[in-house]
Amino acid sequence: MERLENIGEDLLIQSLIEHVPLKNNVLLGPGDDCAVMQQVGSGDFQLLKTDSIFEGTHFMKDAPPYWIGWKATARVVSDFAAMGGKPDALMVAIALPKQQTLTNIKLIYEGIFACARQFNFSIVGGETSSNEKIVLTLSGVGTCQKPILRSGAQDQDAIFVTGELGGSIKGKHLRFLPRMHEALWLSENFTITAMMDLSDGLGKDLPRLATASQLGYEIELDSIPITNGCNIQQAIDDGEDYELLFTCNANHTESMMAEWTKIFPSLKLSKIGKMSKKCDTPLTGGWDHFL
């Protein structure tokens, strides 16, 4: 009998997707960082997202409660950003052990609320349940002027990543800053052909973007930005970078990089390769939730 541990997350989703009920006002269903809906009476689009983090998987039992709340929320902000959008209103479904102290619970919510204030959106409600381990699911809506999908990359487009990759387990995976302002700036000023956020590692996420765009890629391994203290394999394999991975027409590369340095002087922007009809650089690794 086929079990989840033998097939993995991507195949599971593929096997379900053909049966998904979708009505006409859904412009993009499952498979990208967010779903996209038509927004009644507006030129903008509505984005929808849900995302969970689990004690023992996404954070350890002794993680600071404030940063648990922050992480759960910032992950969703990162997904809205990856579409070229921003969150508008999120909800919090939280499961807590009965023995949890009120002080710790309030710290979790402080982290959630701090992220909402920093990125200017509302927390409009939620749900509490009892569970042996902490689980946080953040869900909600956002908007964008024009959604940037994973599927729009063109042959010979340049491939970029923000920041530095690898080693997020040392702390960044909890305390990261979602690249919302950067993604909005990119989408407003340049023609970004495809974008996603790096949550499962470059080695897993770049092939997803390439597959969605029906292309391969050629990566210059030397140009992959590596977190201090990590090696190239960690930069490719490690998950939870929460950096942007995007493509744009190669002719715009230089002007984009020059402008970027002025606007975001403290955040690296690296051109790591190009989209290609062939794929001569297999990237291995990345994180699968079930394998």
Next chain:
Amino acid sequence: MERLENIGEDLLIQSLIEHVPLKNNVLLGPGDDCAVMQQVGSGDFQLLKTDSIFEGTHFMKDAPPYWIGWKATARVVSDFAAMGGKPDALMVAIALPKQQTLTNIKLIYEGIFACARQFNFSIVGGETSSNEKIVLTLSGVGTCQKPILRSGAQDQDAIFVTGELGGSIKGKHLRFLPRMHEALWLSENFTITAMMDLSDGLGKDLPRLATASQLGYEIELDSIPITNGCNIQQAIDDGEDYELLFTCNANHTESMMAEWTKIFPSLKLSKIGKMSKKCDTPLTGGWDHFL
């Protein structure tokens, strides 16, 4: 040190609610069955909801997978219904044990998709995680023409419940039909002053509605509709009825009940008492997630 098990769900939420970040387009934040947002360029309102069910709490390990999916989805439909609205697009965050069979997982999704088809909405995406126990969080958006809040009941309004109460643990808690069509019909044809769905039991939910409306209530215990095989205490205490609890002006009682019988001949509608400035019938019991 204060722990969750000593304060319970309602007090936890109260202690958090004053710090919630809410922007101007949020008409109703936490505290009702759904949040309510202004919908750009439309006379309608957007509803937002998130809700989780856990293996071991909301369903047992041996529950039929199809009905686990159905229940997770129908609970959210019931919340949209309780606002006088309907769901438009939901997302599925699911946590699964690695050993779960593909057959079972597909059955869970069949239950989700069947509920979406029956109540005419989309499943626009989701998220999968690995966890020892199954957890399902359904979240998303809906619409209503005019939200019916818990807080609108007036002194002397008649109190109604649909269906029969108690004993849902015998099976109804998994296989229930959310009262969406009934709630839409009520809200379109009568002035429903307050409404909610019965998820934690009449004994817990009626006081919530009364508190939100700053009123008490007088209940005629004999008029509470009891599920066959249950007693009055179970009808008051048991959770997961997923029936509607609502109030309307006492003058409309007779015409409403006469019309109801024609439109929904197979579903009971019972007048169980009235809202009151005093409260001479304390109802005890109901379900708290943490106590």
